[in-house]
Each structure stands twice: as structure tokens, then as C-alpha cells.
Amino acid sequence: MQLSMFFQHLANAVSLGSLYALVAIGYTMVYGILRLINFAHGDLLMVAAYIVYYGRGMFHLPWPVSIVLAVALTSGTGIIVERAAYRPLRNSPRTTILISAIGVSFLVENLGLVVFGGRPQSFPLPAMFDSGSAKEIAGVRVENITFVIPAVTLLLLLALLHIVHRTKVGMAMRAVARDFDTAGLMGIDVNRIIAVTFAIGSALAAVGGIMWAMKFPQINPLMGMMPGMKCFIAAVFGGIGNILGAVIGGFLLGVAEIMIVAFLPSISGYRDAFAFVILIGTLLLRPTGLLGEKVAEKV
Amino acid sequence: MLEIIDLHVSYGAIRAVQGISLKVPDGKIIALIGTNGAGKSTTLRTISGLLKPEAGRILLDGEDITGLPAKDIVKRGISMVPEGRHVFPDLTVYENLMLGAYIRTNRQEVEAQLEEVYNLFPRLRERKSQLAGTLSGGEQQMLALGRALMADPKVLLMDEPSLGLAPVLVQEIFSLIKRIHEQGKTLLLIEQNARAALTLAHYAYVLETGRIVMEGTGAELLVNDDVRRIYLGEGEIAV
Numbered sequence: 001m002q003l004s005m006f007f008q009h010l011a012n013a014v015s016l017g018s019l020y021a022l023v024a025i026g027y028t029m030v031y032g033i034l035r036l037i038n039f040a041h042g043d044l045l046m047v048a049a050y051i052v053y054y055g056r057g058m059f060h061l062p063w064p065v066s067i068v069l070a071v072a073l074t075s076g077t078g079i080i081v082e083r084a085a086y087r088p089l090r091n092s093p094r095t096t097i098l099i100s101a102i103g104v105s106f107l108v109e110n111l112g113l114v115v116f117g118g119r120p121q122s123f124p125l126p127a128m129f130d131s132g133s134a135k136e137i138a139g140v141r142v143e144n145i146t147f148v149i150p151a152v153t154l155l156l157l158l159a160l161l162h163i164v165h166r167t168k169v170g171m172a173m174r175a176v177a178r179d180f181d182t183a184g185l186m187g188i189d190v191n192r193i194i195a196v197t198f199a200i201g202s203a204l205a206a207v208g209g210i211m212w213a214m215k216f217p218q219i220n221p222l223m224g225m226m227p228g229m230k231c232f233i234a235a236v237f238g239g240i241g242n243i244l245g246a247v248i249g250g251f252l253l254g255v256a257e258i259m260i261v262a263f264l265p266s267i268s269g270y271r272d273a274f275a276f277v278i279l280i281g282t283l284l285l286r287p288t289g290l291l292g293e294k295v296a297e298k299v
Numbered sequence: 300m301l302e303i304i305d306l307h308v309s310y311g312a313i314r315a316v317q318g319i320s321l322k323v324p325d326g327k328i329i330a331l332i333g334t335n336g337a338g339k340s341t342t343l344r345t346i347s348g349l350l351k352p353e354a355g356r357i358l359l360d361g362e363d364i365t366g367l368p369a370k371d372i373v374k375r376g377i378s379m380v381p382e383g384r385h386v387f388p389d390l391t392v393y394e395n396l397m398l399g400a401y402i403r404t405n406r407q408e409v410e411a412q413l414e415e416v417y418n419l420f421p422r423l424r425e426r427k428s429q430l431a432g433t434l435s436g437g438e439q440q441m442l443a444l445g446r447a448l449m450a451d452p453k454v455l456l457m458d459e460p461s462l463g464l465a466p467v468l469v470q471e472i473f474s475l476i477k478r479i480h481e482q483g484k485t486l487l488l489i490e491q492n493a494r495a496a497l498t499l500a501h502y503a504y505v506l507e508t509g510r511i512v513m514e515g516t517g518a519e520l521l522v523n524d525d526v527r528r529i530y531l532g533e534g535e536i537a538v
Binding site: 168171172174175178179181182183184185186187188189190 | 347348349368369370373374378379381385387388389390394397398399401402446450
């Protein structure tokens with residue numbers, strides 16, 4: 001393989017890995033605080049992509065407005081899902097709330113089919129990202145979006161780590177993740193902190209969904225399913241509940257996928273299956289994931 | 300003054316507290332003693348808002364605070380040191396203390412309070428950047444006390460502050476509790492260590508299966524024959 005080819009694959013790998021990382025963070029944040037796999041999380045990618053699609057196509061909103069609107073509304077969707085489908089079940093057995101999450105996922109996907117129609121739509125691209133924008137660097141043809149995705153992901157990750165570790169609300173999130181009752185004794189509004197967690201995770205998923213649609217500009221109501229599953233796997237692989245774990249897991253999964261396609265073209269058709277091999281391997285060999293601590297039962 | 304009137308609390312079919320009334324006057328130390336399952340912890344957890352009572356009223360300075368959630372109780376000036384300490388193990392000592400002051404917004408007051416807590420517990424100052432989970436049991440108890448003080452409460456509820464500590468540390472914790480009281484706090488205290496609790500308390504209530512069976516000043520109860528036999532382990536064992 002030529003060196004330039006290798007760099008092309010590497011650029012793609014980094015960008016796909018960043019996307020996975022961004023969405024995996026949402027899974028891990030919600031798990032950290034509620035011990036719940038929020039299966040509806042992946043579908044938020046689709047919600048955000050369609051909001052931008054309609055914002056641009058139907059309402060002719062400027063790009064920044066469509067994007068901000070999509071992030072805000074998707075964030076709101078996450079809050080509503082928690083309020084309607086998870087909070088009433090907070091004291092139910094873990095399985096009940098898990099089934100509720102699966103139900104919400106189906107609901108969102110099928111609502112998407114009903115409202116948006118099942119036909120794939122081509123996602124509009126801003127001029128800076130359209131196919132003519134690709135640049136040749138040292139013989140490697142790379143589209144702008146390939147650079148933008150890792151940069152945006154890195155910025156959002158730094159912002160998130162700042163919130164979680166350096167602000168009062170982040171401190172409250174870490175306290176609630178550990179112990180609802182004691183957090184309440186501190187005067188923390190546990191419900192509000194959980195809502196904030198969903199809002200942040202969903203906003204990250206929205207940004208992920210918009211960038212996903214820019215990288216693969218065909219959108220349909222089920223577009224969130226496979227990325228959702230993979231990012232969930234990335235979060236488990238990295239050590240669910242751990243933000244850096246999710247980032248590393250997402251990154252490694254993206255890189256591994258692209259490398260399989262690059263180096264083993266004969267099995268590249270199994271690309272999607274690879275994630276599940278990782279999931280099974282993780283659960284068998286290291287259920288706590290790369291950075292996960294021992295899963296402490298909540299008291 | 301904190302006043303509990305005819306409090307009833309159940310866990311499903313189990314009636315843990317069946318009509319408890321007690322008073323915690325300002326500036327006093329009040330102790331609840333009794334065996335496991337007598338309803339002491341349930342009473343404290345209900346006052347702090349973690350449990351909802353079935354019936355009865357909880358008044359703070361005449362104001363009805365019955366059934367308020369924990370986050371609002373602490374805003375009214377009642378802080379709890381939970382049984383088993385429950386510090387946040389993956390947060391630093393400093394962060395744990397700042398969580399204690401979560402409801403306070405005046406930065407300078409919080410800094411001053413932090414200074415007071417560090418003076419009361421110099422070991423917390425030494426270990427302020429350490430994760431709370433790496434502290435010893437005694438240090439975690441100090442952290443739990445310090446964290447509750449950070450809210451600058453009027454009334455401090457303490458659920459078994461000496462539980463699981465080495466005897467020398469029990470001494471230390473009790474002298475710290477005394478100092479906290481001397482700084483003007485009102486205390487409602489549960490203790491397995493009945494002798495220490497009664498020595499410290501101005502007034503105490505003895506609980507049995509969810510009811511108050513005896514009450515009196517600490518000094519009175521210390522010399523009471525029943526109390527001595529059952530809770531202080533003195534005298535003959537009834538056959």
C-alpha cells in the first residue's frame with residue numbers, strides 16, 4: 001500500500017473514530033448516572049439530522065441557525081425522553097427501565113418513518129463541505145469535513161471535561177452518579193442534575209448526527225440505529241461510565257473498522273459485524289472495559 | 300427548635316416508627332438510643348427528607364416541614380451526617396466539603412466556613428486533594444461531619460457517628476462532636492454507644508420497636524436501672 005493511501009485511510013479512521021467517540025460519551029454519561037443503557041440515544045442522531053434537513057430545505061434557515069436549533073431541540077428531546085420514559089420508572093427493576101429504553105428507540109424510529117417518510121433524503125451540504133471542497137495534501141485527497149469532525153469532537157470533549165471536573169454542576173453530576181440520597185442531603189436537586197446530564201449527552205449526539213450526515217449525506221429515519229449500536233459498544237469497550245473510556249473506545253473502534261476495510265478488503269463486508277465481535281470479546285474477557293472500574297452496586 | 304409530633308413511618312408493611320414525639324430545643328444535644336430496628340435511623344431519615352412519613356408532623360421553629368424532599372430540608376437549616384458516612388469516594392476531600400456547601404451562594408462565606416472546618420479537622424486540610432475513598436474510616440467520619448457543617452445548619456442530625464471506628468477514634472469523634480456543639484449547633488444524635496451518647500446529651504429518648512419507651516436527661520438515664528441493664532450492659536442479665 002502506498003504511503004499516501006495509508007494517510008487517506010488514517011484521516012478517515014480518525015474522523016470516524018471521533019464521531020463514534022462523540023456519541024459514545026452520551027451513552028456513558030447516562031449510564032454513569034442512572035446505570036441505564038439509553039437505547040434511544042442513537043436515534044437522536046437522526047432527529048438532529050432531520051431538523052437541519054428541514055431547517056435548510058423547508059425553512060431556508062441559515063446554517064448556524066439550523067445547527068443551533070437542531071442541537072437545542074435534540075437536547076430537549078433527550079430531556080423529554082428521560083422525563084416521560086425513565087423518571088417514572090426510576091425505582092423499578094433495572095430491566096423494566098431498559099425495556100422502556102428499547103421501546104423509546106422503536107418509538108422514535110417509527111415516528112421518524114411516519115413523519116419524515118422512509119425514503120432516504122440527500123442531506124444538504126454547506127459550500128465548505130461539498131464534494132468540490134476536497135483538498136489534495138501530499139497526494140492525499142481529503143474532504144474538509146474529515147478535518148472538522150476531529151477538531152469539533154476535541155473541542156466539545158474539552159468543554160465537557162471542564163464542566164464535569166471544574167464546575168459546580170459537574171461536581172453535582174459526579175455526586176449524583178455515586179449516590180442519589182446523599183446528593184439530596186447536600187441540597188442537590190437530583191432530578192435537575194439528571195435532566196442536565198441528558199441535555200448535555202443529547203446535545204453531543206445532535207452534533208454527532210449533523211456531522212454524520214455531512215460525512216455520509218444520505219439520511220433516513222433508521223440512520224441512527226447502527227451508529228447507535230456501535231457507539232454503545234464503544235462505550236462498553238472503553239469502560240462504560242467513564243467519559244475518557246468512551247472517547248478511547250469510540251476512537252479505537254472507528255480506527256479498527258477503517259483499517260479492516262483498508263488492509264483486509266476481502267472481509268470488508270463484515271465491517272459492521274466487527275463491532276459486535278469487540279462487544280462479545282469485551283464482555284467475555286474484560287467486562288469492565290478498558291478504563292472501567294469495578295462496577296459498584298449502587299447503595 | 301425542631302419538634303416531631305406523633306410521627307409514623309412504614310416501609311411497605313413494616314411499621315418502623317409508630318408515633319414518636321420529641322423535641323430538640325436550640326443549642327441542646329438530644330440523643331436517641333435503642334437497639335437495632337428500634338426506628339432511630341428511620342426517624343432521622345424522615346426528618347432529613349429521605350423518607351416520607353405516613354402521619355405526623357415535623358416542625359422547625361414552628362414551621363411545618365413535613366414531607367419536604369431532602370434538598371429542601373437542608374435549605375431550611377437541617378443537615379445530616381448519614382450512617383456509614385457516605386462520603387463521595389471518587390471526589391476529593393475538598394470537593395466533598397464544597398458539596399456540603401452546595402446550597403450556599405456567597406463565595407466568601409463558604410471560604411470562611413471551609414477555613415473553620417479545616418481548623419476543626421486539621422487532617423482534612425492535609426488531605427484536601429486526596430480522594431475521599433482513600434481516607435481511613437475515622438477521617439471519612441470527620442469528612443462527613445465537616446461536609447454537614449459546610450451548609451452552616453441550625454440543626455445537625457448524626458446517625459451513628461462512631462459506628463465501626465476504633466475505640467481511640469470514638470473518643471476523638473465524641474470530643475469533636477462536643478466542640479461542634481460548643482460552636483452553637485443543635486444536635487440530634489443516634490448512637491449505639493449509649494454510654495457516650497448519654498454522657499454527652501442534655502436529654503435523651505429511648506426507642507423500642509418504633510416507640511419511645513423512656514425519656515429523661517442524660518444523667519437520669521445513665522443511672523436508670525433498666526437503661527443500665529439493657530443498653531449499658533451492666534448488672535445481671537435477666538433470664
